[in-house]
Amino acid sequence: MTRYLVRRIALIVPTAFAASIVVFLVMRALPGDVALAILADTPHTVEIREALRDELGLNDPLVTQYLRWMASMMSGRFGGASLETGEPVGTIVGRQLSVTALLAAYTVAVSLLVAVPLGVAAAMRRGTVFDRAVQGFAAGSLAVPTVFASLLLVWVLLRLFRWSPPIIYSSPGEDLLEHAEIMIWPALLLAAAYLPHLLRVTRARLIDVLQSDYADAARARGLSELGVVVRHALPNATVALITVAGLQFGTLMSGALVVETVFGLPGLGRGIVHAALARDYPVVQSAAVVLVVLVLCANLLVDLAYAVVDPRVHYERRAS
């Protein structure tokens, strides 16, 4: 177990490196030129453009550029500065991540609060109208693209209540109420896309467990149905829940771009796409590596969760 753990943690580093190379190369494969984006409307000579490219280090060999970026990542400078604005990448990503992380946290919280009780209830009343309604809700919620849902929500709030969410983002430290007022809508919209996955897996796992032999055994020992759920089924479902939560991380980030744009949140989803469109290489590269590392860590936690919850998992076999 310990050996496995050490190996997995050690693996994060080369994986992150591999990811950084992929991200780096992919960004450079894009057509476009950040020097031209910076010079914008300026009628520049070739000499000036090349001087700028030199200054930005874009004329160096790719290997040099990569190593410089990596050195900067390692030294804690986090990839240097944005080519577009000169702001340190660490500051940019930190600022944007703080918004998106909160948004993601709210989304996951809302999703769990809705998905787990509903999933459990549906599983316990399997085949009833209630169960069908829950399943229908999950399917329907899954079906509306976040782009469309955001639009509808803003429109409905406006037409019915002549109200729209606040327009200036406040952090919870500044104004908790404003923060809640602006964040609740994007969080609900993201949850609508995210929770069906959790709901469906909770229901499915619970049905599995409730039909299993050892659930019968527990019942035979006189445990109530609720007892079976709480003592056996839920812990079992937790692993699956965490897995799905990790798998759907990408959904969350894509949705974040949309809601961050619509609700004017200065988050990472919007930031990373903006940087990609501006060919602001260091920002995209560093932000993407951060996200990859986050997911790697999350996956490690998932695997650990397997071990805690499901002792049958044999690490040595899986890892060797």
Place this chain on the structure above:
Amino acid sequence: MHDPNKGPEAGLHPRRPALRVIAAIVCTLLVAATAVAAAEEPRGGGTLTLANRGDPPAGFDSMFTSSIALHHVGGALFGAGNLVMRCREDFYTVCPYLALRWEHSPDFKVWTFVLRGDAFWHDGRRFTAEDAKFWFDLVFFGARSGDAVRPPAYFARELGVATKVEALDERRLRITFAHRNAHFPQILANPRFKIAHPRHLMEPRIQAGQVNVSPLDVGLVGLGPFKLGQYRRGSLVRVDRFDRYFERDPRGARLPYLDRIDYVIMPDPFAMDAAFRSGRLDGTARGQAHFLSRERAASYERDLGETVSFARSDGGNFRLAFNVLKEGPWQDPRVRRAIALWIDKPAAIPLALGGHGWTTPSIGPGDINVPTEFINWPRYDTAPLAERRAEARRLMAEAGYADGFAMGHLTRAIMTEGAEFLKAQLAGLGVDLRLQIVDEGEWNRARVSMDYDSQQGRLAPSPIPEGTESVYGRYELNPDAYAKHDDRHLDELYRRLRESVTMEQRIEVWRRVSRYLFLEQTYIVPVAESIDVVAYRSHVRGIVVPPEDMHTHTDFATVWLDR
């Protein structure tokens, strides 16, 4: 020009030069009346909340970008003009701003400006002739430190070819040109040319090698009526009243009236609509997708009735421009002419321009306040559409393309309406317009490259014809030109334009340029002109709405809130 009591259909249609003059007079009277009427006495204080399309790019550097996202904020931070400005009451006249008066040598080569002594940077430093010299030097010559080179401002050529800028003393600045520059103050009075470059903060950094230091790098210290309060990237630019701002209103009260302007960054126009209609905004953003279409303006009115009003201003030009340096049938002027004749231009207004526009392109003399008759686009082709289309077919056949051909069309992914319109139009002529859709990153590269056949190019109207060289001139000198050509005749025409001494000469040359571009060579097909519409709540008073180019004319010093 902004009349709070009128709906979106009212307001100014600056179709003809004569109309513009009348409009200017009416406007002057209105402003005068406003100043006299006691009930209309401006009140101080309050916060104005406006939407802004995005974060200002290029570190707020007005020498590098002409983005509306910068100008909307820049008017408050950096002021309504530079040494000179376009008068608030009469857009086509030059008024003093940081300079009190100016004079020129008899040959129009040397211009001397006398600066006012009571202008201050936001950090308290007095604005002197040395500061002005620093700014003009950066504009004309850029900067150099070791290997690092800062290019001249993108508008350097528009101002003319300067040889020398000198600070004669604290208050006097002298600029020497290589050529006659008879209309220099008028050219300079364009608020695109904002002074956002404090010498005392920037010069040390440039000398230290940071040649591309931006206004944002030095804290956005400007000379305008508002100073930076807070900038939260991606969310808000907050500016606060600058107490030592030099301008005063006709009653002698200090400007600006407002305490604060919040520019809320709202990239999504639909969300902006909702925020405005629910009362969270006092004004909408400026910019292509954010300007109001007829339908959106109607929704605003339905919700807000009397409490919303619309500012309308001559907007950009919707054009089709050819890259004649690239091999293809469009290198034949007859083909380009056929395409120009074929397009049903009035249809572009509802289909591609959101319902606000007209079909008389009015760059040039129409804009320089001379009520002379000028040959504009439709008058080149006054025949009915059917006849024009028959002629177009004939020209195509004559050029050997009776069966049509395919032509690429560089299209920005974020706005495709114009391209969709052109594609549908040209299909009838047998021209298969292949949309080459690019994201913003690629657009920045491709439009200054040779890698396309045609593009649109939306030019904000320029009140001076000299300003059009950067988009109509020869590729070698103007890489961002919409039509890529290597026609030296245009060099000559623009040189004559710059050196014209009298207004009559200027108009004469501009007529030549326009006729040559649009008719004889048809490097560019003017399709239609848009009108930009911005909504304000009716309690927003005193806004200066220019008859054209709301894009850059963003002056909030005289705005006050009536609530």
Place this chain on the structure above:
Amino acid sequence: MRIAAALFLAVVALSALTASLIAPFDPLEQEVGRRLAPPSATHLFGTDGFGRDVFSRTLHGARVSLAVALAAVAAAGVIGSSLGLASGYAGGAFDLVVQRVVDVLLGFPFLVMALIVVVALSPAPLAVAAAIALALTPLVTRVARAAALSVANEEYLTVVRSTGAGASRIVLRHLLPASAPPLVAYLATCLGTAIGAEATLSFLGLGVPPPYPSWGRMLQEGSRAYFDAAPWVTLMPGAVLCLTVVCLVVVGDAMGDPRRGRAGPIRH
């Protein structure tokens, strides 16, 4: 319910195939005179800002949206299932490497990856499909691996293995059929995801290029300029899109495990 869903999907698929025959209007024909007309007998779904018939565009849009989604899911399905099954069955270093690659792909935000693919290949239906396939492949790989793992540990495979059957035979004859139901169910859901993903790409202007319609594009076109004045331009294709995705989920669930009505693609 399942039958209704399947029927609806059949109708959508059929109208996509025959769009050019049954569409009452040319989906590209612009007409100033009939801009933004509300739904009527002539124009069932009304007309858009170019005066184009929204119903005809929805029919033609089905063609593009479904083709893009099918292509993306087919690619992701083939690549993802092979990698996942092999990874689950073989285990060891191969498994480890594949799973770390999947980790990386999952961590990379889908939209940025899709944007890069679409921009690099220039927006075209095939590029959009490739971008979506790239986003779906890691998910399918994970699901296939999980399915393979759950089957691989079953008793009978041990028996088969002891008879000396080769690995490829075991994977093809035993592992694949046994893992198929959850995989197929998951792929059906993926179809829905792909249709939605095209809409999200269109949000950035990088979906299927204009003027030929796709559902995602249509959602985007109507929404900014005249959602309020002419909601049908957005709502009609939007409703069809959502209904189609719902039906795909319902049918997918039914295919996944009709006996037990088990929902949810993920089992480990």
